Amino acid sequence: MGQIMINGLMNGFVYALVAVGLTLTWGVMDIVNFAHGEMLLWGMYAAFWIWSLLSIDPILSLPIVILLIFILGVLMYFLVIKRVLNAPPLTALLATFGLSMVLKNLTQFFWTANYRNITNPLVGSDSIQIGELFIRKDYIVAAVGSLLLTFVVIWFVNKTKTGVAIKATSMNKSAAKLMGINTSKIFAITFGLSGACVGAAAALMSSFTPIYPEACALYSTLAFVIVALGGFGNIKGALFAGLLIGLAEAVGGYLIGTSFKYLVVFVIYLVAIQIRPKGLFGW
């Protein structure tokens, strides 16, 4: 059981980082970004191609992938999101949905639907033993890396001038403008930051996750559940909800069978939002 829980937690940290990215755009800008999973997907392909063409291990290319997906996020904002920001909410929803289709099918168009794997990564899949428990090294690196980056995002949002401006803009956009905050720039940064989170998660996962156009559908669905469970725009909430979902998935899979593990996840989600619609840590 301990082993199962550890594995679940390891996954949970990565889920959390993906969800932190989503909660930024959702909570701050009120934009439901359906293309979030596809940013993750592009991050994984970026890590793959950097490894395959330039022989740089995903652990080392992490900063490059973060930067690339940050730029992807900023571009998405300026090319698509900015234009639908003041339109009725459904417009933005459809725009990001379309964006997700385009981004996903582009990967298939460019790189086919084949599974790709990064072989012989720097951090291998061998395990280390702690007491009774065996933990795979690549999982540990992904989990610790995700946790560290989540803390970096929490620090950024709470302690830097731009971070506090992001929070202020999310609370009251027109008052933020009256403070001299260029809200369009803040939104672009938020989208970039959201991209940076999934870029990091992508690079960390890419060494042990097969990469193909549908690879991120599950992560993106789970990210939506985690954001809603943790409370919209609440980064710490996303971290805890991510861990909870990781645990629930592993323990649920162990107790009632792997094919039903997401049943447990979604039941927890349904029950939780019935009791607390604003999320476990929501305002």
Next chain:
Amino acid sequence: MLKVENLKLGYDGVPVIFDVSLEVHEKEIVSIVGSNGAGKSTILRGLSGLLKPMAGTITYMGQKINQVPAHKLVEMGMAHVPEGRQLFGKLSVKENLMMGAYVLKDEVTKKDCLEQVFELFPRLKERENQAAETFSGGEQQMLAIARGMMSRPKLLMIDEMSLGLAPVLVDKVMDSLKVINSIGITVLLVEQKVQEALEYADRGYVLQNGRMVISGTNEELLASDIVKKAYLGM
């Protein structure tokens, strides 16, 4: 300092402000008074760039600012304390104030500003780490004004600061305006409490149904029939 000529403003193509002209000179306290729904707040939204004019010109410090975005105007020395305070509720007092100083680059100036507003409103210093939303109405209004002052404005525009405040507090925040004005900040005040506003201002404009009906010094306005009849109940 600020000159508005034949301004027309509205929402979704429907005008609510017609042909309004007004002028604010340096170091003055000017008030725009009128009843609820006359369009006072809309004028301020137009001046601070939140709402683009449908017609007319706004000139600030010799520069036409019709199309300048709101955040640029703050850099140019305009501050707008919006109606209903519009604080960042979950942020602490200090964070709210620091957002007010967003356009200032220099840390020393920021510190000076912070000390200045703390001197003016000592209550805020006592509670600098408390979330703004936990404040009472009077304290929130003080914080809103203080936040507006944090950008080192040349022109401070305050919308309906008496709203929801007890009469004692109204006097208190109005007094703080005098102090603000005495350190060289020009004040444009929008108020529903006509008598109080005119008492504190040098000059005033009266707005009815989106049009300016009368303007003058506070004595002239307080003595005029329109003001007496419509707002002072005499």
